[in-house]
Amino acid sequence: GAVVSQHPSRVICKSGTSVKIECRSLDFQATTMFWYRQFPKQSLMLMATSNEGSKATYEQGVEKDKFLINHASLTLSTLTVTSAHPEDSSFYICSASPIIDQQLETDTQYFGPGTRLTVL
Amino acid sequence: AQTVTQSQPEMSVQEAETVTLSCTYDTSESNYYLFWYKQPPSRQMILVIRQEAYKQQNATENRFSVNFQKAAKSFSLKISDSQLGDTAMYFCAFMGPQGGSEKLVFGKGTKLTVNP
Numbered sequence A: 001g002a003v004v005s006q007h008p009s010r011v012i013c014k015s016g017t018s019v020k021i022e023c024r025s026l027d028f029q030a031t032t033m034f035w036y037r038q039f040p041k042q043s044l045m046l047m048a049t050s051n052e053g054s055k056a057t058y059e060q061g062v063e064k065d066k067f068l069i070n071h072a073s074l075t076l077s078t079l080t081v082t083s084a085h086p087e088d089s090s091f092y093i094c095s096a097s098p099i100i101d102q103q104l105e106t107d108t109q110y111f112g113p114g115t116r117l118t119v120l
Numbered sequence B: 001a002q003t004v005t006q007s008q009p010e011m012s013v014q015e016a017e018t019v020t021l022s023c024t025y026d027t028s029e030s031n032y033y034l035f036w037y038k039q040p041p042s043r044q045m046i047l048v049i050r051q052e053a054y055k056q057q058n059a060t061e062n063r064f065s066v067n068f069q070k071a072a073k074s075f076s077l078k079i080s081d082s083q084l085g086d087t088a089m090y091f092c093a094f095m096g097p098q099g100g101s102e103k104l105v106f107g108k109g110t111k112l113t114v115n116p
Helices: none
Strands: A005-008 A009-015 A017-027 A030-038 A044-051 A065-073 A076-081 A090-098 A116-118 B004-006 B011-016 B019-021 B024-026 B031-038 B046-052 B062-071 B074-079 B088-095 B102-105 B111-116
Touching: A005 A090, A009 A017, A017 A030, A017 A090, A017 A116, A030 A065, A030 A076, A044 A065, A044 B102, A076 A090, A076 B111, B004 B088, B004 B102, B011 B019, B019 B111, B024 B074, B031 B062, B031 B074, B046 B062, B074 B088
Parallel strands: A009 A116, B011 B111
Antiparallel strands: A005 A017, A017 A076, A030 A044, A030 A090, A065 A076, A090 A116, B004 B024, B019 B074, B031 B046, B031 B088, B062 B074, B088 B102, B088 B111
C-alpha cells in the first residue's frame, strides 16, 4: 500500500513553454498533497500544500502564478510550471497524506518518485 | 517555527556494523510526529520509521530503531547490521500536531555510505 506515482519521470522542454506534472495516489485517497522542489545535494523545499477542491497554499517566495497547482480529486494533483525558464530546472517531488479510514497512517506523507525537469 | 538539525553531513560504516544518525529539533508543541526518510540514488523518498511524540516507547522497524528523547528534543536513528542497500541520504523530519494536513519540516540530511 501507499503507492504514489508521478508522471512524467523526466521532461525536457524549451524556455517559455509550460509543463504539467501529475501526482497520483494509486491505492489510497488523499486529503492533502504536497509539492516539493529539491536541488542537487540539498534537502526538500516545500513549495505548496494542496487540498482537494480548494486553492493551494503556497510557501513564502513561491510564485503562485508560475507554479499552478490543481487538486481535482482525492487521488490526483497536478503542478504546472508556466513559461518555464532554465532556473526552473529542478527535481520536483510530490507527497500525499491518506484520508481517515484508509489502512494507512493518516499523519504520514508518502512520496512519489519525483520528476526531473530540464528547461533548455 | 520548528527547525530540524542534522549535524552529520556525511557518515560511513562497514557492512554488518551499527551506525547512529543524529537529529535534534526545536518546537514548542507537546504533541507532534517525527520521521526518518531514506533517499537512495534513485531519489525515491522512502519512509524508514515514524514516532508519535506522545508515545514514550521508541519505534522499531526491523534493523532500524530510534532513540527518542523528548525532553532533549533528540531523535536519533540506529541502523543495525548495515547493508550495502542502506547507502542513501537520510532525512529527519518533523510534523506538527495537526498530522496529515501539516507540512513536513526536513533537516539537511546525512549522507550514509555503507562500505563492503
